[in-house]
Amino acid sequence: MASVIPCGPCLYDETHQNARQWCTSCEEGLCDECEKTHKKTKTSRDHKLISIDDYRKIEDVAITFICSDHDKKLEWFCKSHDKALCVVCLPTEHRSCSDVIPIDVAATNARQSIAISDLQEAIGVTLRNIRLCVNSRNTTTKDIEKQEKDIRKIIRNTRTKINSHLDELEEKLMETLVSASKTCKSKCQKFLQQFHSHEEKLRKLKDQVLQIKEFASDVQVFLGTRQIDKLVMSEIESIKTATDSIYDYKFNMILNSDVQKLSNGVVKNFGEIQVAEHDSNLDIKELKIEQAQMQQNVQTASNVADIELQLITKVNIKNERHLLITGCAILPNGHLLVANKTKNKNILEYSEEGNFIGGIEVSADPFDITVLDLDRIAITYGVNRFFEIFNYRNGRVEKRIETGGSCWGLSQSNGKIYVKLDQVEVFDITGKKLCTLAAEGEFYTSASKNNIFCSHFLNGTVCCYDMNGQEVWKFHDDSLEHPYGLANDRSGNVFVIGRKSRNLILIQHSGKTYKNLLNLEGDFPSAVCYNKDKNTVLVCDQYGGDCALYRVLYK
Incomplete structure (x- = not known):
């Protein structure tokens, strides 16, 4: 009973x-008498009232009205940062923002906003992606069983011909x-x-989403x-990570050549079961959820x-003492990580706005970072000859991997980690x-789905x-002196730091042309x-x- x-x-x-109606603006129930008074009062007569039965449909939807940083009510909205603010956030973090408006104004027509439509579409597309993955695994399981049956037939037919x-x-x-079959099906x-x-x-x-769209207030x-958006994006990221690690399987039977020489009794085995893993190439649909106040660029080739490039923010790293920056990374939450190789065993963390958050203590002097x-x-860790898988949320090392040699830059792609030693491990x-x-x-x-990029x-x-270590192309131009740090986008275009030329260039994925994106002011871009x-x-x-942090604009 409710x-x-x-x-x-x-x-x-x-x-x-007992309440008969619920005011979505006041966030409280009203009995019949109080409802009449509520409607008569000037300040509340325009409030939206819904039945208690309708309220129960959205009662369990977790919507936070309180600032998680300052424990104050969210009353303002910054359009530039697409963020709800309290009275403390406003003067401390968004003083210079010119487009801060009351949250009631921002929430106008929220029910018909692009954001909630995109959220619904994102959930729908992701559900279809999951169904695609489920169907793929079911098909692969049946294919494994068929291949197992076929190979069993080969084995038995061969068996009838020998002693x-x-x-x-x-x-x-x-x-x-x-x-082998059990292992593959277990993975599926x-x-x-x-x-x-x-x-x-x-x-x-x-x-x-359907319930809050139907029954919740505009602010809700x-x-x-936005809050469900974050949960959906987390699920999408987990699904993308999972799909990068799934394979189809090809079973093959290799018949021992000595089977033909059974009479001499020298045959040591009946044959060999080989299982080849190959990419399933699932057509996972990508969908970026657009925010109502911010337009995001979708990358094309x-x-x-x-x-x-469009400047987002300058990062005040120079204020820190004892700096020797050799690597950097951007976390999924937008925070920036900087590898500071100065014998103090820490990684510096900054907000997306460029403000220093703190140091993350690690095992040795870090050289490079990549997000998994x-x-x-x-x-x-460079000359320390090992790298680590590190959980930055709880500050714990999950695994330490000895490399047997100095390990430098690294990259992650398709569920694999690429580490630069003399060659790429x-x-x-x-x-x-x-x-x-x-x-x-x-x-x-730096690694893409099909290629590895290295700076000389x-x-x-x-x-x-390519992924067999064969050279695909080599780029050289006088405008790029002493190429150093590098990274690639989804299309295989390569961002490269010119350490001596003090610039950032972008090499076309074909390796035949480039563009100078930035002339850098620092002494040693890295x-x-x-x-x-x-x-x-x-x-950096x-x-x-x-x-500095820049947005890449793909026209």
Whole structure:
């Protein structure tokens, strides 16, 4: 039985009446008498009233009206930063913002805003993506079973042609096949469970969006849209991470050539079960949720001549003492990380507005950083000959990986970590080494889905390699002297720091043309990173003299 909701004004008078209506503006219930008074009062006659039954439909939707930083009521909205503010936020963090308006004004027509429509569309598209992944895993499971059946037939047909002394070898091979099949299907089942979990969460969020759109106040809709937006984006990021790690499987039976020589009894095994993992190439639909007050740029494979940078903020790194910046990263929440290689064993963290937040203590002097997911980063430690998988939310090292040599720049792509030693070592997301690629360069590397990019500080070139370590193209131009830090966007265009030429250039994904994006004012520009979701690029100088965050505009 649903709990009784009391009348707010009566409760204030220390009497108890059950509410019949709910005021979405006052956030309290009203009995029949208080409802009449509410409608007669000038200040409240325009308030929206809904039935208690309708209120119960949105009662459990978590919408926060209180500032999480200052514990004050959210009363203002900054259009530039797309952020709700309290009376303390306004003078302390948004004093210079010219487009701060009352939240009631910002919430006008929130029910018909682009933001809530985009949120509904994002949930719908993501649910369809999950269904695509689920169908893919079901199809792959059936295909595995069919391949298993086909190989069983091959094994048995071959078995009838040979002597009985191979019984034991046959049994061993069958066990290998069953184990491989079970392992592959187990992986599929694991992802199925994960996708079903995401599907359930998103369906709940979808229902919540429909309910707040139908019954909540404008302010509730406005704030609820943004808060549920964050939850949806978290689910989308988790799904993208999962889809980068799923594979289809190809089983193959390799028949031992010695099977034809059974009479001499020298055959040591019946055959071999091989399982090849290859990308499923799922057509996952990308959808960026547009905010009502902010337009975001969607990246296309534009010609670099049409790409420009727009300054977002200067980062006040130079105020810190003992600086030697060698790497940087942009977290999913927009915070900026800077690797400060100065024997103080910490990474500096800044807000998206460029304000210093604090230092993150790590195991040694960090050289470079890359973001793995919503909670974790990877950190290299140069001459210390190891890198770590580090949970920045709880400050704990999840795994330390010894590299056997000095490890410098690193990058993450498709669920794999690429670490620059003499060549490029490839690890999976858990830190297990997969292979070594013959991709040469001095310090920095960056990875896309299909290519590895390395800068050659000494000979002034930037090279692109495929995933087998074969050179695809080599770039050299007098405008780029001593190429250093580099990063790539989704299209495979490469941002490169010119340490001596003191500039940032963008090389076309073909390697045949480029554009000079920035002339840098710092003495020793060193590091650059690119956030593929926000289309932002962070550029850092070794001593903090010219560090800034830019938006990449794709025309």
